[in-house]
Amino acid sequence: MSHSSLLPPVRLRSEAELARDALATPLLSRAARLARWAGPDTRVGPGGELVEEQLPAAAEVLGLTGEGAVADASEAWRVAVDAGLVQVVDLEAGTVTTGADLALLTSGSPGDVLGVWLGALEAVLADASVPELDGLADAMGEDGGIDLSSLDWDPEAEAEFLDGVLGNLYVLTVSEGGPGDSAVPLPALAASMIVPDDMGEPTDDVLEQVSDAMMRLDDQFRILEPIGLVDFQPVDEALMTDAEDESTAGVDVADVSRYGMVRLTPLGLYGMRTRLQEAGMTAPAVGELADKGADALLDGTSGFPPAAAQAETEQWLARREPLTAARDLLAAARGSDAGAPLRRLRCQQALSLVGLQAEPALREVLDDAELGGLARVWLTERGAADVPAPPESMVFWLTIDTVAAQLAAEGNSEELQGLVEGLAAQHSGFFATAWRVDHPATPDVLEAMGRLHPDKKVAKEARKAAFKARSQQGG
Numbered sequence: 001m002s003h004s005s006l007l008p009p010v011r012l013r014s015e016a017e018l019a020r021d022a023l024a025t026p027l028l029s030r031a032a033r034l035a036r037w038a039g040p041d042t043r044v045g046p047g048g049e050l051v052e053e054q055l056p057a058a059a060e061v062l063g064l065t066g067e068g069a070v071a072d073a074s075e076a077w078r079v080a081v082d083a084g085l086v087q088v089v090d091l092e093a094g095t096v097t098t099g100a101d102l103a104l105l106t107s108g109s110p111g112d113v114l115g116v117w118l119g120a121l122e123a124v125l126a127d128a129s130v131p132e133l134d135g136l137a138d139a140m141g142e143d144g145g146i147d148l149s150s151l152d153w154d155p156e157a158e159a160e161f162l163d164g165v166l167g168n169l170y171v172l173t174v175s176e177g178g179p180g181d182s183a184v185p186l187p188a189l190a191a192s193m194i195v196p197d198d199m200g201e202p203t204d205d206v207l208e209q210v211s212d213a214m215m216r217l218d219d220q221f222r223i224l225e226p227i228g229l230v231d232f233q234p235v236d237e238a239l240m241t242d243a244e245d246e247s248t249a250g251v252d253v254a255d256v257s258r259y260g261m262v263r264l265t266p267l268g269l270y271g272m273r274t275r276l277q278e279a280g281m282t283a284p285a286v287g288e289l290a291d292k293g294a295d296a297l298l299d300g301t302s303g304f305p306p307a308a309a310q311a312e313t314e315q316w317l318a319r320r321e322p323l324t325a326a327r328d329l330l331a332a333a334r335g336s337d338a339g340a341p342l343r344r345l346r347c348q349q350a351l352s353l354v355g356l357q358a359e360p361a362l363r364e365v366l367d368d369a370e371l372g373g374l375a376r377v378w379l380t381e382r383g384a385a386d387v388p389a390p391p392e393s394m395v396f397w398l399t400i401d402t403v404a405a406q407l408a409a410e411g412n413s414e415e416l417q418g419l420v421e422g423l424a425a426q427h428s429g430f431f432a433t434a435w436r437v438d439h440p441a442t443p444d445v446l447e448a449m450g451r452l453h454p455d456k457k458v459a460k461e462a463r464k465a466a467f468k469a470r471s472q473q474g475g
Contacts, residue, residue, distance in 0.1 A: 009284040009308045010174045010273055013266045019110035021267040022117035025228035028083070030062050030076035031120060035085035035102045037061045043094040050077040051094065075127070079227075082123035083116055114270070121227055121271050128223040129159040161193065161213075162220055163275075166229075166264075168192045170272040173264050176305035186221075186235065186260030190214040214259065221262050229268040233261040290315040294328035297350070298343040302408070306349075313350045326351060326358035330365055330375075336440050338408075340370075345405035348374045356382060373398030396437045399423060404441035407448055417452045424449070424458050431465035435472070443470040 012018070022028060037058070043051045050058055050073070059065075059073040080086045084101035088094075101119070104112040169189060172178045190213035195202050202210070214235070221232040236258040264272060276283040289300045289312055297316050301309040317325055333347035334340070351358065351374075362378050365371040366388060373394050379387045390398075403423075406416045424430055434446060446466035453459045 006282045006303050007171060007276065007284070008174045008176065009286050009288075009304055009312065010170075010269055011286045011308075011311070012270055012273070015110035015114060018267055018270050019113040019117075021228060021265070022113055023105060025117070025226065025267070027076060027079055027124065027226040028117055028120050028228070030072070031080035031083060031085055032102065032105055033062060034058055034073070034077050035080045035098060038080075038086055038096050038098070040095070042096050044081075044088055044091075044096055045094065046091065048078075048081045048088050048091075050074060078127070079120045079123050083120040085116070117228075117267075118271060118274060121229060124224060124227045124229075125162065126159075128220040129155065129162050161216075164193050165189055165217060166272055167276065169230075169262065169264055170269070170276065173269065176307055179263070181263065183231065183233065183257075183261035183263040185256045186214050186217055186262060187256070189262065190217055217262075218260055221260070228265055229271055230262050231265055233257065235260040286311050287315050288312075290319055292316075294325070294332035298329070298332050298346045299339065301346050302339060302342045309346060309349065310353070313346075313353060317350065317353055322354045322357040323361055326354055326361035327364075330361060330371055334368075334370055338440075341401045341404035341441060342408040344370070344374060344401060345409065348378070351378055356384075359384060369394070369397065370401075373401075392433075393437070396434055397439055400434065400437050400439045400442050400445050403445045403448070404439070407445070412448070412452060416448075417454075420449045420452045421454070424453060424455075424462075431461045435465035435469040437469075440473075443473060 013021075043054060045051055055070045055073050058077060059069040062069075062073055062076065064070075064072050077086075080099075081088065084099040085105075086096050086102075087099040089097050101116050104116055108116075169184060172184055173180065187210060190210045191202075194209050194213055195206055199206070218235045221230055222234060224230050225232045239258055273283045273285065284300070284304075286308060289297050292300070297313065301312050304312060320328075329347045329350050333344045335343065351362070359379065359382075362375040365375050368375070373390055376387055376390050376394075377398075403416070403419065406413075406419065410416055427433075431446065435442065439445075443466050446462050446469055450459045450462035450466060453462060
């Protein structure tokens with residue numbers, strides 16, 4: 001998670017809702033209770049951990065019973081220390097006091113609460129990156145340090161692996177057509193980190209690596225669930241038991257859900273987005289552009305998938321008077337730079353959400369070389385009277401602009417191929433005129449049409465026209 005990249009926009013709940021979710025997470029609520037319980041008699045060890053003899057009392061405060069009660073209490077205490085809810089005041093004496101951040105959970109803003117939760121999340125992620133190590137005791141040096149070279153464990157690689165898995169889960173969740181609120185099978189997540197994209201049938205060695213990774217993730221997601229990052233359905237232990245017995249009797253091995261299912265919670269989406277941003281990635285959220293200008297809206301949504309772009313635009317329009325919004329959008333759509341066609345496409349899509357109150361703004365640009373075509377389309381679609389017919393030059397300019405925008409938005413998609421075929425079929429002698437269009441993208445559009453059209457004769461015409469257009473433009 002170290003490189004800069006544009007991710008699909010995420011839809012987040014309000015900070016108030018997320019803060020309520022954070023306060024309700026089992027691990028943070030336990031950590032806060034222990035922070036309030038701690039007093040002058042509370043003692044910690046050299047690493048700030050609660051001393052062993054006080055762990056049963058801590059478990060009792062938390063209402064924990066059973067085999068894992070002491071371990072759960074110890075984990076909650078570590079989170080309390082790492083999240084700033086408890087402060088170690090004298091390490092030699094092992095004394096603690098209430099941390100400054102504890103008060104934020106009751107009197108702070110929702111943002112303050114989420115800040116505390118993020119600190120707790122980092123502590124838990126660090127714990128999750130430490131595997132169960134059978135040889136840990138043997139690796140302990142006389143000074144209490146751990147000789148990592150004697151263990152089959154690379155802490156940095158472990159952390160990067162978990163970061164990568166969570167990053168992939170985030171991208172899957174926010175991508176249009178992805179699982180959304182549905183859970184993702186654990187084997188698919190493990191495979192996303194191990195199986196190369198260009199590999200056909202995975203080898204036995206790769207499948208074994210996926211299986212090992214899946215079991216590591218099973219352990220890690222069990223640790224991450226109590227902090228509210230994920231909802232997790234663990235691997236069915238019957239599968240492992242049956243495998244050891246060399247029998248699958250009574251176990252539906254084809255049921256993918258039995259191999260573990262995981263999804264990011266709404267709070268988890270917030271946490272992952274924050275971590276991705278801190279790692280230098282561009283992770284937009286729907287609604288961020290609502291209070292910005294039309295230029296920011298059109299540029300900002302240029303890389304959004306259609307549904308997210310519409311959601312962002314709807315929020316932007318909701319804060320503005322339709323006529324003023326239309327004028328601002330049209331003004332921001334002008335330009336001859338490489339991004340201008342896609343801005344005009346986003347403008348056209350935004351204007352499709354505006355009612356007839358915007359009509360005067362569209363009539364004002366009827367004679368504009370860049371906007372006149374889309375204005376006529378908008379007015380005609382709404383049954384407006386007295387819409388002048390466009391000159392042929394405007395029709396062709398709008399056609400080139402539209403294809404350029406689709407290329408920028410989707411690349412060589414099937415939809416664009418269909419558009420290209422339709423244009424060539426509907427307009428006799430299309431390429432003989434198109435190469436003369438005074439649009440910066442004309443050569444690139446015609447070259448793309450040559451690549452995309454399945455008819456070799458038509459494709460050759462397009463390439464010839466592209467050459468003429470480039471020569472005309474001096475390139």
